[in-house]
Amino acid sequence: MPVSSAKTLLLSCRSFNRRQRTLMVVALTTVCLLALLCGGLLLGEEGLSTNLTNRNMPPSLSYPLGTDWLGRNMLARTVQGLSLSFAVGLAAASTSAFIALVLGLTAALGGKRLDAAITWLVDLFLAVPHLVLLILIAFIFGGGITGVITGVTLTHWPALTRLLRAEVLQLRSAEFVLVSRHLGRSRWWVATRHLLPHLKPQLLVGLILLFPHAILHEAAITFLGFGLSPHRPAIGVILSESMQYLSAGSWWLAFFPGLALLIMVRTFDVLGDNLRLLLDPHSAQE
Numbered sequence: 001m002p003v004s005s006a007k008t009l010l011l012s013c014r015s016f017n018r019r020q021r022t023l024m025v026v027a028l029t030t031v032c033l034l035a036l037l038c039g040g041l042l043l044g045e046e047g048l049s050t051n052l053t054n055r056n057m058p059p060s061l062s063y064p065l066g067t068d069w070l071g072r073n074m075l076a077r078t079v080q081g082l083s084l085s086f087a088v089g090l091a092a093a094s095t096s097a098f099i100a101l102v103l104g105l106t107a108a109l110g111g112k113r114l115d116a117a118i119t120w121l122v123d124l125f126l127a128v129p130h131l132v133l134l135i136l137i138a139f140i141f142g143g144g145i146t147g148v149i150t151g152v153t154l155t156h157w158p159a160l161t162r163l164l165r166a167e168v169l170q171l172r173s174a175e176f177v178l179v180s181r182h183l184g185r186s187r188w189w190v191a192t193r194h195l196l197p198h199l200k201p202q203l204l205v206g207l208i209l210l211f212p213h214a215i216l217h218e219a220a221i222t223f224l225g226f227g228l229s230p231h232r233p234a235i236g237v238i239l240s241e242s243m244q245y246l247s248a249g250s251w252w253l254a255f256f257p258g259l260a261l262l263i264m265v266r267t268f269d270v271l272g273d274n275l276r277l278l279l280d281p282h283s284a285q286e
Contacts, residue, residue, distance in 0.1 A: 077233045085235055088152075097210060099154075100164055152214045152218060163206065180194060
């Protein structure tokens with residue numbers, strides 16, 4: 001019976017079309033985010049307090065994710081770290097998507113010289129190694145939350161800018177756009193009334209796909225020491241500090257925070273891919 005029930009559940013999941021699977025992923029993502037935010041509010045700062053009598057304890061019923069070398073609850077630190085990564089990633093991805101929208105519209109509607117300049121800037125940013133440029137920008141702005149958000153923002157807009165520019169180039173030759181231009185409408189009016197509504201789906205998908213990249217790069221530069229302050233319970237800080245204790249057998253210090261970060265990133269990656277395929281008329285009903 002258990003085997004047949006599992007097969008029936010698997011076949012029923014496969015029978016869902018793209019729209020139904022996307023709605024399921026959206027619901028799952030919403031539940032995870034609400035659980036994360038509620039957990040961060042309920043745990044508060046009490047779980048981050050030191051308790052040297054309980055240091056380096058493995059996972060147990062009292063401490064599901066164990067404790068670190070200062071006796072701090074790793075469940076509380078992981079939840080707080082994910083909440084911080086979510087806030088930083090959302091701020092950086094939103095700002096980067098806005099820059100991509102402005103530059104994409106400007107490149108497609110601002111004339112040949114402006115288009116050439118923005119295209120050259122996109123190619124320049126894409127040619128430089130991503131992580132190196134991110135570290136340099138974060139270092140210039142002094143690190144911390146400001147440096148990380150600025151670094152991620154200024155390095156994640158080129159690909160989305162190129163996509164939006166190509167979309168605007170196709171839309172500006174549409175009949176309704178040409179009619180508006182012949183009626184004397186300005187470029188700004190055409191961009192806000194005709195082009196922007198058609199760019200909202202691509203912008204939404206681009207924002208969701210930028211989000212996991214922003215979180216991973218924030219954790220990466222924080223792990224290397226160029227990001228958030230070591231006093232903050234960031235996932236990159238937790239992973240960096242746990243490296244010196246892995247040889248002593250404290251595997252839980254890196255395993256659970258890394259797994260939680262991977263699950264969050266993968267969830268938004270799957271959500272973005274499903275939304276992208278859903279907006280494609282050729283694959284929406286698969």
